[in-house]
Structure formats: structure tokens, C-alpha cells
Amino acid sequence: MSELEKYKKTYTDKKTRKKKIKIEHPPKFKPGFKFSEKTNSGEIVSEPQKTNKINWQEQLYDYFGDEAENYSVVPGTAEIRFWDTNMGAGDVQRMYYFKAKIVSNKNYMVDDDFQKLLKEAGKKTVAKKQTKKIDETFVVVLSDWQIGKKGSTQTIERFNEAIPKIKQQIKLLKKNNNINQILFAGVGDIVEGCSGYYDMMEYSVEMDYRQQQKVARRMAYKLIKETLPLFDNGIAAFIGGNHGEYRKGNKAFTSFGDNRDVQLAEELYEIFKEAPAYKDKLQFIIPEDELSLTFDVSNITLSIVHGHQMKSGVNAQAKAKKWLSDQSLSRNALADADVLLMGHFHFFSAYETSNRLIIQAPTLDSGSEWFENVYGDKSEPGILTLTLGGNNKWDNIKIIR
Secondary structure (H helix, E strand, O other), X not given: OOHHHHHHOHHHOHHHOOOOOOOOOOOXXXXXXXXXXXXXXXXXXXXXXXXXXXXXXXXXXXXXXXXXXHEEEOOOOOEEEEEEEEEEOEEEEEEXXXXXXXXXXXXXXXXXXXXXXXXXXXXXXXXXXXXXXXXXXEEEEEOOOOEOOOOHHHHHHHHHHHHHHHHHHHHHHHOOOOEEEEEEEEOOOOEOOOOOOOOOHHHOOOOOHHHHHHHHHHHHHHHHHHHHHHOOEEEEEEOOOHHHEOEEOOEEOOOOOOEHHHHHHHHHHHHHOOOOOOOOOEEXXXXXXXXXXXXXXXXXXXXXXXXXXXXXXOOHHHHHHHHHHHHHHOOOHHHHOOEEEEOOOOOOEEEEEOOEEEEEOOOOOOOXXXXXXXXXXXXXXOEEEEEEEOOOOEEEEEEEO
């Protein structure tokens, strides 16, 4: 590997990984098999694959060995999911999982006595329920700071005032909840950009690209440094927004991954990996060219996305529901999300649909003429916090103002 490649790929360097990363899997796609001799049928789920093709004979052999010839995959029953897996050190690998029904090629003769014993063994003893605290994750959302736009001084002041309030909220929740992890969820538009997003933008921004990146980096660094010590470990996951794109005119001209929000995450990773007190405590999930990330947090499947790719719908909620429905049809990882966390639309909303929660984070900036012109309303700034996991799956939604 050339020196250039080493520097380009620093944040995915396997040598920086200090602990084994557990590979999560989509819900109902845990690798393995189950088989009932009574019904002469079962189900098999493949080990994670790096390609979207599967050799079922190899999978059967892996599970059944020399007995593999006695089993067959039922045609037309195969399902596929893909999953963005956090490999550690900011490295995200897309893995494919396959599931299908299987049947035995042999007929098993089981006598009545065997069936009686099988039924007896299957009887469950009802145990007294015990209240157990389930692990939870505290989430703080970095959404639409848009550092560099008009009013950034007030945005920074608002941010500095929010830090002690966030710490107070953390300490309050930890008294009665088993919260041992923090997630810093960057859902895009941390910086404003300088050109190509709205009319007369070049005449209204207060900072150039370099200044925007520097201020945003220092703010995010302060947030992590102030709050991470209150937890056993943390995760920082960032996705790119439309204001992070490099544009000519009003269109992006590089790749999806070439984004200033993603660049900010890489810069933070480089900083914290050199800090002994933080490098073993903080994991980064950084996309390559993906516009969304899906991963597990405290047994909750979370997807984060900015929201600018949501086009169809009369309002923000309708756009999110339509877009999420389209993702389900394509069978990608978003289809299995329990919680969808997004930004872009500048105002807070939270609603449940099809047993999943869609949360739209508010902006932190000092107001948006674009938002007022499109929606006829003013967005109230703040920093969204909540908890994931536990007995309620999601809880303690609070906007820090």
C-alpha cells in the first residue's frame, strides 16, 4: 500500500482497533438453523456474506456436514437482507444475509411414546417475573447546526448553554435507568457551505469553508469531551447532509461520501484515537458512499439519515413515510429499523407508524428564511436527546433549549 493510500484509509486501519467488534445482524436473520422432525421442515439463515449471491449447498454442508445431502432448500422461499456492519475504527462493511425454508429428504418414523415424552419435555414451568433493568443508550443528536450561516454567533452561544443542561439531563436519567452508553448521532448539515444551496447565499454566509469546518469541529469535540466521561462507552455515527456536499451551481459534483459532515467525523476520529482516555471508549461509524446508516443500539435497530433524499409528499412526515415504505420494498437494512432518526426539515416531530418510531430533529441554527418561506412557520432551535433500549424501546425524548 502506498503512503497516499495509507493516509487516505487511516480511519479504517485495522491496527487501530482495540477490541473485537460484534457483528450484528438484521432482526429475524440470526445465522443458524432450526428444524422440526415432527413437521419435517425448518429454516436456515446464512452466515453474513460480502456478496449478494448464495450457494445453498455450501450453506447446508456448513450446518449439517455429511448429512447435508439429506436436506433441501424449498424453491421460492429465499429472502435477502443487507446490513451495514460496524467493523470498528469507523469501518462500515455491507453484509448480506439469506434465509430460506428447508425440508428433509428422509422420512422419520417416530412412535407414540416418543411423541408423549417430547410433549412432556416441552411443558414450561412458569417462573415469577423479576424486574430487571435493561441496558439503555443516551442519544444526543447533532442536526442542522449549519455553522457559517447568518446568526452563527447565536448558534454557538446556544450550544455552549446547552452543554451543562445535557449533562444535567444525563445525570438525572442515570439515577433510575441503566444507561451505560452514549450515542452521538450526526444527521447532517453541521456546516452551512458557501454556495449552491439557495439564492444569494454567497452574500449571507459569515464564514468560509475552512472557518466553518474549524468551528464545527471544535463544537463537536467539546460535546464529546464533556459528556463521554459520564458513560462506560460511546458511539459516534455521522451521515452526510445536502449542505455538506461539494457543489457547482446547485448540484453536487463529487461522490456521496465526499461530504463535509463525513469529513468532520473522520477528523474527530483522528483526534480521539490519539487520546488515551478516549480511544478505547469511543467507536466511530462512518459511511463510505452511503446516504444512511443502520446499526444496533441497546437491542434497538436504528437508522440515521439526513432527509434531503425524501422528495414525494405534501409535508415532511408524508415524505418520510413514503420514502421509508419505498426502502422496505427494496429489502435493504432500513426495512428492519425500529427507529428512524432524521434532520433536514428544521422542526421537531415524533410519530409512530407500523410499529416504528420516526423522529425528526430540530435545528440548532437561529432561523431559516427558506423554512419560513416553504412551511410558513418558524423553527424553534434546540438539541434533541432521548434514550433507546430498556423496557420501553425508546423514551425520555427532550429538546435541550
